[in-house]
Amino acid sequence: MNVFITGGTGFVGRYLVETLNKKGHHTTVVGRRKDSGFRDDAKIVYISANTTQPGPWQNPLKDCTAVFNLAGQSIFGRWNRRYKKQMYDSRVLTTRNIVAALPTNRQATLISASAAGYYGHRGNDILVETESPGADFLAGICIDWEKEAQKARKKGWRVATTRLGVVLGSGGGVLEKIVPAYRLFLGGNIGDGSQWFPWIHMDDLLAAFLYIWQNEDLDGAFNLCAPLPVQYKKLAKALGTVLKRPSILPTPGFMMRMALGEFGETMLNSHRMQPDRLEKHGFRFNYPEIDSALRHLLAMDQTGS
DSSP: OEEEEESTTSHHHHHHHHHHHHTTOEEEEEESSSSOOOOOOTTEEEEEOOTTSOSGGGGGGGGOSEEEEOOOOOSOSOOOHHHHHHHHHHHHHHHHHHHHHOOSSOSOEEEEEEEGGGGOOOTTOEEOTTSOOOOSHHHHHHHHHHHHHHGGGGGTOEEEEEEEOEEEOTTSHHHHHHHHHHHTTOOOOBTTSOSEEOEEEHHHHHHHHHHHHHOTTOOEEEEESOSSOEEHHHHHHHHHHHHTOOOOOOBOHHHHHHHHTHHHHHTTOOOEEOOHHHHHHTOOOSOOSHHHHHHHHHHHHHHTO
């Protein structure tokens, strides 16, 4: 099948392209980089484009049977007005431009990313898909992001908005940022460690994407996270155990705020998210527990596989 992917050169996108390629699908990949870095393969077409602007990059959408919309400026950075605009536009305007170019009345699927930030800071509340959204900056992005994707329904497309937890994978993402500190004996909690950390193993995320695509009765919002979220203190302990390092040096909340500003504040937010709809439909996770997920991923990093 012909699959269109925005954000295809990002951490998740590259894994998704590789997975689809192995299954024999033809993919059109759109990213901001001039060179995608993908190996030469007739089944992969790469387009370098600014997806916040209409352009020729939209043309292949007319021939696609599925669209995975993963585009978005990384949230890891110091948030000033310009950076926040890039975060918003890269998600909301890209989605608007995708929907504008979709053909009408086709049996096709749009799977559009969203994030756990949709719910805002919720303490110990258990968050399933029917919970109301938050009111902070990230929640506002997610609300508008999902609204733009849902407009594809008017063209007859099936739409799934996927609220991603923190993706744990080899070779990038959050583990690449925090594991070096543990190896240097500098690991520990963020804040007081009581915040809930919604996470998902990369393999389960990719399986969930394909599961939603292949089951035509699935649409609407889905929490893509492991069924067993953990508090930061549990994450720190699990990382320390797997890496055989102590996890006793916390980063106080006030230091996070001082060093990273508004982004530092969001790092202290709590999202006790549950993949309620996926599980009720029968999806099963290969890595539901943080300990086994970390052992698998960190072993992959050590072997280079």
